Amino acid sequence: MSETSPDVIQKDRKTSHTAVDTGLASEEDAEQLAKLGYKQELKRNFTMIEVFGIAFSIMGLLPSIASTLAYSIPSGPAGMVWSWFLASMFIFIVGLAMADLGSAMPTSGGLYWWTHFFASPKTRNALSFLVGYSNTLGLVGGLCSIDYGFALMLLSVVVIAKDGNWAPSNGIIYAVFLGCVICHGILASSMAKIMGKLQTVFVVMNFILIFATIIALPVGMASKRNDAQFIFTEVSNLTLWPRGWTFMLAWLSPIWTIGGFDSCVHMSEEAANATKAVPYGILMSIGSCWLFGWILVIVIAACMSPDLESLVGSKFGQPMAQIYFDAIGKKGAIGLMTLLFIVQFLMGLSILVAASRQAWAFSRDGALPFSRYIRPISVRLGHIPFRAIIFCVILAAILGLLCLIAPAAAQALFSLAVAGNNVAWGTPIFARLVWGQHKFKPGPFYTGRFSVPVAWTAIIFLVFGTTLAMFPVGGPNPVPSDMNYTVVVNGAVWLGALTYYFVDARKWFTGPKITLNLDDLSESQERAIVDEGIDVKAESGTQNVPLAKEVLKDG
Known part of the structure; x- marks a missing residue:
């Protein structure tokens, strides 16, 4: 040298x-x-702990578990417990593969930037374009699913207060959802200067809720707790799928819950010491959810009613609300469900911050429609992508209209985030392995000789997770009201992005641009x-x- x-x-x-x-x-x-x-345009307000905090806040462990119990309860208590442990293990492997890349090349648009860097000359522009759109949709889909879950939780408190004698219409659910999205847009814009510090508060709130639940449920069910054999070996099947596949569908709960770790990548340009903050933020957030999530599902399995159908079909509209109600009564259920939807609200705020950074980075490279209008940074509000925040809010409001169709259509918001992000995570890892391994220069964090086998394992799991997200939860041959619309929505986005690229964007999209001043x-x-x-x-x-x-x- x-x-x-x-x-x-x-x-x-x-x-x-x-x-x-x-x-x-x-x-x-x-x-x-x-x-x-x-060039540096955003202010690096986030420490390593705060980068971990935003990912952990987005995962919002207990609210996410509560929002996805409909996927895991049908497989029985053992299905809940072991699906969490096994899926989390594979998600951690995906995190290791992404941490290698995030430490080496930390940038807000990391996923599509890495794809363009590692892919072959013939494929790099098209794949980068696809990943950018899939990741943007996946993050906004995550915002939609979180805020939809918030709406259901908030309204479940009203249903509990009315002793189950009232049920919200789809229109009311959407109205609450829309109000939540708009509030997130206002807060993400006005509180940007302290957003990093707030992540610590959000993490504390999450752990308060976790420990309150771990203590309250066993105490409330002291004389009626389920035994270890029920928790760890009892397998059920409330679907029309074979029992083994129902167990696999239960993996969707941890897959969706532990799905916000790429937010660490999107916060790269606002993180101090990013080459270390990004990988450790990814792994700390996944590892925390793996451990504490497993403890939580064991506690829930120990304290829930053995009548699983009564939980899935609860008059409160939320299995977790029924579990709280059975254990600690009406007032206790209202109290913990209130804390639950507050934490869920904080999740939505954190993921909007991450989604807006991805949208901003993609618009910086001219790939989104109206990029010149989305791309400017607001100095007055603290060097943040204010217009990208508004763009994500509008897109979420449009996607949220699925709430008005039917509950099955609204559930597509959950698997929409899974499928969109899995494609976005897997493509750069695949491009590195197949075309660009010789170009990879490790950063401070590196898995060494295990890097390649870890990456291949991650690819296999992500392909499986994407396929899993497309299946109707209830069983084969679904009617329209039970259909999983993920394949329709994601298929339209993936096909639309590639069509847009080959018809028009290939003429002007050449990948990431240089923004350094001459x-x-x-x-x-x-x-x-x-x-x-x-x-x-x-x-x-x-x-x-x-x-x-x-x-x-x-x-």
Whole structure:
């Protein structure tokens, strides 16, 4: 390796000094981002613990388990318990594969950036385009499913208070959902400067709810708790599928719950020491949910009614509400369900923050419709992508209209997030293994010789999870009201994105753009960008670079 002269080193720090002088980032973080072709535009407000916090908050362990009990209860208590343990183990392996990439190349648009970097020249633009759209839809679908779950939980409190003598219509559910989405948009825009600090509060709230449930349920069911044989060996089947497949469908609960870890990647450009904060945030959030989620489902299995059909068909509209009611009565159920929907609300706020960063990064590279309007950063609100937040809110409000069709259509919001994100997570890992392994340069976190087998295991699991998300939960030959609409919605997005690319976008979408200023692009940074796979040419002292224009700023 040739030595670098002091003059070049000094010149190489221009971009990082710009970021430091404006208080956006440290020199190290700004230089790391410059190697990927981007200048620092967002403020790095998030520490490693806060990056973990936003992922853990999005997962919202107990609210997510409560929202997806309809997937796991039909397989019986043993199905609930062991599906959680096994699925979480494979999700952790996916997290390891993503942590390798996140440590090496931390950028907000990481998933589609990595895809473009590792894929073959013939496929990179199309695959990058597909991943960007699938990831954006998956995150907004996650926002929809979280806020739909919030609406059901809030309304279940009303149903409990009315002793089950009232049931909300689909219109009322959508109205609550829409109000929740709008509130998230307002809070994500107005509280940006303290959003990192709030993640610590959100994590504490999650653990308060977890420990309250772990204590309250066993105490309330002291004389009626189920024994260990029931918890760990009793398998049921409340569907028309074979018993073994009903057990596999129970995996959808942990797969959906532990599905927000890619938010760490999307917060890369707002994280201090991102090469370490991103991978450890991913693994800490998955590991915490694996452990505490397993404890929770064991406690729920120990304290729930053996009459599983009464839970799935509860008059309160939520199996968890029925479990609370049976254990601690009306007032206790109202209290814990209130805390539950509050934590669920916080989940939605955190995932909107992550989704908006993905939408902003994708619009920065000109790939979304109306990118020039979505892309500007608001300095007045704290260097945040305000318009990207509004874009995600509008898209969520449109997707949420599925609530008005039927409960089965609304359930597509859950598997929509699973399928969309699985494709987005798996494609860059696959591209690295098949086309770009020789280009991979590990970051501070690296799984070493296990990296390739870990990545292949992750791919197999993600393909399985995507297939699983397409199945009707109740059984084969569904009627329209029981249909799983995920294949329709995701199929339309994937086919639409590829059609859009080959008909029009292939003429102008060339992958991630360089946003470094011409004056700030030094010789050594130019070489680093070439090493990262972005085409930079210098002719007669003039840099002929596919540079994006200076970021427009509103506010």
